[in-house]
Every structure is written in structure tokens, then in C-alpha cells.
Amino acid sequence: MIEAKVYCVSGIDTGIGKTIATGLLACSFAIHGVKAISQKIVQTGCLGLSEDILCHRRLMGIEPLPLDYSGLTCPYVFPVPCSPHLAARLAGQAIDTSVLRRSIAELGSQYEVIFLEGAGGLAVPLTEDYTFLDFVTEEKYPLILVTCARLGSINHTLAALELAYHRKIKVEALIYNRFFDTDQRIAQDSREIFAKYLKKYGFPGRIIDLHPLDQYDQKGKPDDLYTCFL
Numbered sequence: 001m002i003e004a005k006v007y008c009v010s011g012i013d014t015g016i017g018k019t020i021a022t023g024l025l026a027c028s029f030a031i032h033g034v035k036a037i038s039q040k041i042v043q044t045g046c047l048g049l050s051e052d053i054l055c056h057r058r059l060m061g062i063e064p065l066p067l068d069y070s071g072l073t074c075p076y077v078f079p080v081p082c083s084p085h086l087a088a089r090l091a092g093q094a095i096d097t098s099v100l101r102r103s104i105a106e107l108g109s110q111y112e113v114i115f116l117e118g119a120g121g122l123a124v125p126l127t128e129d130y131t132f133l134d135f136v137t138e139e140k141y142p143l144i145l146v147t148c149a150r151l152g153s154i155n156h157t158l159a160a161l162e163l164a165y166h167r168k169i170k171v172e173a174l175i176y177n178r179f180f181d182t183d184q185r186i187a188q189d190s191r192e193i194f195a196k197y198l199k200k201y202g203f204p205g206r207i208i209d210l211h212p213l214d215q216y217d218q219k220g221k222p223d224d225l226y227t228c229f230l
Helices: 018-031 051-060 084-090 097-108 132-139 153-166 184-200 223-227
Strands: 005-011 036-040 113-121 125-127 143-148 171-177 207-210
Touching (some): 005 132, 018 036, 018 051, 018 113, 018 207, 018 223, 036 051, 036 097, 084 125, 097 132, 113 132, 125 132, 143 153, 153 171, 153 184
Parallel strands (some): 171 207
């Protein structure tokens, strides 16, 4: 039986590039012969198949899989675009973390690597008294944190790194989304600050630049993502 390595992909905010990063990571590992899959812990703001899972599959260059249609790769999908705990309540449901754990375990029996995309930021509530951060802490999954150079990102990134440090969560890599770059002085300075704080907290220190999709060629676009984990 395969026992998968699970990486949690979270970000400093919503709309930061988690979905693109997750899809490209899964694509990169698959290109290099690793049996990898992506998963979304909870999707809000859509009906039916998770929009983020569909985006992952497009980036991986494959069609949606049977396990996507069965809901295994995204156990909870809610129509209202808000925090998972509220979206669930508005749908007359509640998120059961045992369902999440079972879905991850089932995927883990079939794949070598799972990239588990969170919803919103690290501390987003899954229930009224339980956050995604609590889940990652309990499961002891390594974290891939997506950030950028837009206004406020230094504060949010350093806060997330400190949270991870005090929760004893290993930050495996920081993905630096260059889509938001405007002033190169700011972009370079932010990157240097992030590198310094990764080192301060004793994390591996990997900073992976994520460029806009049109800057990658179709064949080689995710190669650098995989090699950064070697």
C-alpha cells in the first residue's frame, strides 16, 4: 500500500495564488514520475465539482478524474462564497473533520504525494471552534505557504511564519507569487525579508518564484517547482 506524503498548501490571504501553485506542484511532480494528486479541503462559492480542483486538473493537463466526481478530492462544496464554517451552516451542514481525514487517507492509499489546498488563509475556521491551522497542527503536515509582494504581504507572511513556528509546523517552502510584482525594489526587498525570517525560525528556506502562467512554456513550466524539493 502506498503511504502518501501530504503537503498542505496555504496562503497569506484569499486570492493569493494557492490554486495555481497547487496545480503546478502536482503537475511538476507527475512530470518527474511521482504519482501525485491535488486535493481541496473545502470549496465555497460554487456548486457541483470544485472549481479549484478543475483548475488543478487543467494545469496538470488532464481531464477531471472519477475520484473528483465522487467528491474524494473535495469532500465539501458549498454555494455561498464565505468562510467554510459559515458556508456550511448556510447550507444546513457542518464540516466533519473525520470525513476530511478519511478522504486524505483514501487518496493516500493510491498516490505517493498529495498537495492539499486550504481555503483562504491558515487560520480560516472550518467550524466555529476549529481552524485549518488546528487541522494542520494535529496532522503534523508540512506547509507550503504562498505569498507575494503586494501591500501588507510582509506583515501577513511573517505572522504566518511565526504561527507555524509556535505550532511546530514545518514550513517546507514559501512560494513567492510574482504575478503581483509592480515595483521591483519592493519585490526584491520582500523576498529578502522572507528569506531572513525563514532562517530565523529554522525552516528549510526554500523560496520558489511563481511566475505568471504566460511566462512558462508548456513543457517546462513547472520543472523548477519539483527541483526545489530535491
